[in-house]
Every structure is written in C-alpha cells, then in structure tokens.
Amino acid sequence: MRNILIVECMQEISSFNPVPSEYENFEIERGGALFGQRGKNTAIGGALSVFEGAEGIGIVPTFAARAGSAGLLSAAGWSRLSGELLAAVGERIDEVDGIYVSLHGAMGADGELDPEGHLLAEIRKMAGPDKPIVISLDLHGILTDRMIRQADAMAIYHTYPHVDFADTGARAARLLLDLMQGGRRPTIARAVIPALVRGDELITRTGCYGDLIRECQRLEREGRALAAGIMIGNPFTDVPELCSQVIVITDDDPDTAAAEAERLASEFWPMRHRMQGKLIALDRAIAQARTIEGTVCFTDAADATSSGATGDSNSILRALRDAGYPKRVLAQIVDPAAAEAAHRAGVGATIEVTLGGAMDPERFQPMPVKAQVKLLSDGSGRLETMRLALDAGPTAVLAFDNVTVVVMSRSVSLFDRAMYFANGLNPVDFDLVVVKSPHTEYAMYDQWVEKNFNIDAPGATSADIRQLGHTICARPMFPLDDIDGFVAQANLYHRH
Structure with a gap:
C-alpha cells in the first residue's frame, strides 16, 4: 500500500481592497472531513476520484483551508493558518509516499507575499528530496520560482470561466501516481511574459486565450508534455512575481519543454492588446x-x-x-x-x-x-x-x-x-x-x-489595470508600461 497525503490552501486576494482578510474568513476541514469533497466539482473532489480508483493507494487527508477572495491576509491570520496547516501535514508526512497540494496561487499575506511558496518550501523540508509533490493551480495564480523549485509537477486550470476544477485535480492526481511509479524525470519550462490581461478574449470558449490553451491541451494529449498551461495571474494581486507565464512539463526532454514554452509565450505576446478590458x-x-x-x-x-x-x-x-x-x-x-x-x-x-x-x-x-x-x-x-x-x-x-x-x-x-x-x-x-x-x-x-x-x-x-496603482510587481509590465520588444526565454527546472 502506497499512501498519498492531501492538503489544500486556497484564497485569491486583491492588494487594492482596503479590508484585510482574517483567519476567520477561511472554511477549515481537518482529516477525514476532506472526504466531504468526494463527488464535487473541486480539485480535491477530482483527485479523490482518481486516487480511490487506483489499486493499492491509501489516502491521508490532513487539512483544507478555503476562503473567498478578499484583501491581504493579516499577519496574525497568516501565522495561525500556516501554522495549523503545516502542523497537520507534519503529523502524517512520514506515513506517505507522495503529496498532493491543492492551491489557488494568488494568495498574499502581510509579511509574506508568496504564501504558497512558503508552504511548499516547508512541506518539502518535511518530506525530504525524494517524495514527489504535485500541485494544482488556478490559471489566475502566480506561480513563483520558489514554488516551482519545491514541486515535481503541476496541473493548471484550462477553462475560464472555470468549470474544470475536478478535472484539474484529477490531472494532478494522475501525474502524481505516474511519478510514484518511478522512471519519470520531469523537466519544467517556465516562460515569463511581462503582461497583465483582462477582458472577453480570456473566455476560453470563445477568446484568443482559449486558442492558446487548446495548444497546451494538444501537447498533453499527444504525449509531448506531461502537463502544460498558461497562467495569466490575478492582476489585482500586487506581488513581486505577478505576470503571465507559460508552463510546459516534459519527461526529461528540456529541448521540447523550452521550445514549446517559448513558442506559446511568443504567440501570446502580440495578443496582449486584445486581452484588455473593453469598458x-x-x-x-x-x-x-x-x-x-x-x-x-x-x-x-x-x-x-x-x-x-x-x-x-x-x-x-x-x-x-x-x-x-x-x-x-x-x-x-x-x-x-x-x-x-x-x-x-x-x-x-x-x-x-x-x-x-x-x-x-x-x-x-x-x-x-x-x-x-x-x-x-x-x-x-x-x-x-x-x-x-x-x-x-x-x-x-x-x-x-x-x-x-x-x-x-x-x-x-x-x-x-x-x-x-x-x-x-x-x-x-x-x-x-x-x-x-x-x-x-x-x-x-x-x-x-x-x-x-x-x-x-x-x-x-x-x-482598467493602469489606474489601480501597482507598486510591487516587476516593471516594465504591460499595460502599466510601454514595452518595445519582447523575446520569450524559458527557464528550466529539474528537481532530480
């Protein structure tokens, strides 16, 4: 029997909301209460459907925290939330062979502008270097360098408005089971695009953003990528690594990962003008x-x-x-x-x-x-x-x-x-x-x-992103700044 630990922490914040969010904003589930998501259109619901259908897999549910979108999480709220989550993980992590982490990706806390990166780094310390960690993310999340360095792979929403919550959790679960079989050497390519986007062209059913997402899905279905996605961030979460970005994960094929990430980023860039709110x-x-x-x-x-x-x-x-x-x-x-x-x-x-x-x-x-x-x-x-x-x-x-x-x-x-x-x-x-x-x-x-x-x-x-007043995100950043030229360059990550 191989055991998989499940943990979740999901919130999306606007840095321009003057009201801080608190620990009390979160709905907390502990231990077996996570099984209450079974059959629901949530990431954990989708992951459970895969894990429970796999032979010889035990599930170790630990902690799930979910809050509605709000302002920056207070320092006290973050301290209590992160402390409880990490304590719950620490109590069971020695029992497991793999770890699934369900995240949104656009959290922010007073004193910690990369909460998900902190959680993943602490979980990795407890897990050690060899236990695979797979995460799922909202496409409005902000996947940071620190997050990528802790995770072996990630699955990203492919729809907006979002309807593929369970599907994304299921894709993450299948990735984790695959990695636990051994033999895979995930290579992650990340191509950062200095653009913040909004508007109707982001509707994946009809917009140009959806055309690019379908390229990611094609790479997955053809087997050229273990996973692929395009994250557009939440432009209201003013944090250092706010951006749009392409993620392509291959099985020990850095050339394909980098080439496809750079291709999709290069195709995204000229569409940035279309991907703005028309008010x-x-x-x-x-x-x-x-x-x-x-x-x-x-x-x-x-x-x-x-x-x-x-x-x-x-x-x-x-x-x-x-x-x-x-x-x-x-x-x-x-x-x-x-x-x-x-x-x-x-x-x-x-x-x-x-x-x-x-x-x-x-x-x-x-x-x-x-x-x-x-x-x-x-x-x-x-x-x-x-x-x-x-x-x-x-x-x-x-x-x-x-x-x-x-x-x-x-x-x-x-x-x-x-x-x-x-x-x-x-x-x-x-x-x-x-x-x-x-x-x-x-x-x-x-x-x-x-x-x-x-x-x-x-x-x-x-x-109207330009009038919000960003002070923390990297610059130059479209549409906050005019950018004359952009050449897509992928960074590669290999955990093993």
Missing part, C-alpha cells in the same frame, strides 16, 4: 439600456468579490437613480449595517438606511434609501457549478423605487446566480441585473440577456 461609460450604458426590450446585464467587474473586491460598490445603483432609469433593477451589495437594520425591523417594515461604502468609503459614498424589507435570510447558498456552500451572513432583500437589492453581511463569490436564487429572486424577472463578476458561465446570463454591458466603474478589481 463602456456608465451613463452611455444606462442610456442604451432604456431603449432595449428584454433583460440587460450590467457587469460590475470592478467590484468583483470573486477577484478580491469588497462588494460594497453602489456606483451603478447611484447612477441608475440619478439618471431616472425607470425599469426593474436587481442588484447585490455587501453592507452589514443595512442588513442588520433590516433584520431588526422585520419583513414588511420600511427602513431608512444607507447602502454602499461600508468597507471601501474612499471609493464609494453611502447612498441613503428608504426601503421596504421584502425577505430575510441567513445568507446561506450554494455555488451553481462547484456546489460549495456560501455563507453571506444575515441577508435581506430590500425594495425601493424600481430597485430590488440583496444586501449581505459578508462578501461571498458572486460569479453565478446563487445568492439571487437563495433569496427567492430570478434574474429573468427583471429588466436590468447587476453582476459583480467579470464573467459568468455562458448559460447563466449571456445566453439569454439582450445585452451584457461591461461597465467602467471604480473598484478594487477594475479592468
């Missing part, structure tokens, strides 16, 4: 929405909680009110004080509160409203694709004028319709729906709305 001014979007029959979507990517924003932007609501937009509006906002006032007053009551600016008052001024409390809930929901639980805390549905708004106490991912559905609301019943995510899966909105407007609004995750 519409809010007043123009409102004017056009007035004239459109059928539902329209206002995408507020600048306040995307799944990318690390606060979720308390009222910019669109304020502009709609000021413009006298007359049709039915559905929106979401994070405002714990307003939610608390609604719960105190009860269903049916009329309350006077302010909405917005609860966490990021420098960007958003509180907006006074007189609203009726239509519904109260505990804020629980479940993501449509991953089926993971959401907990937005005490939540209220408020109605004022022509607006219905779901007011939450805590930030949760809003890249689907889960919190609308959980509070008895269906977007198809409204004329204008605000979505606080840069993209959603096609069927959720784009398949049926008349028009999806990508709104130019302020926020900690604005697609």
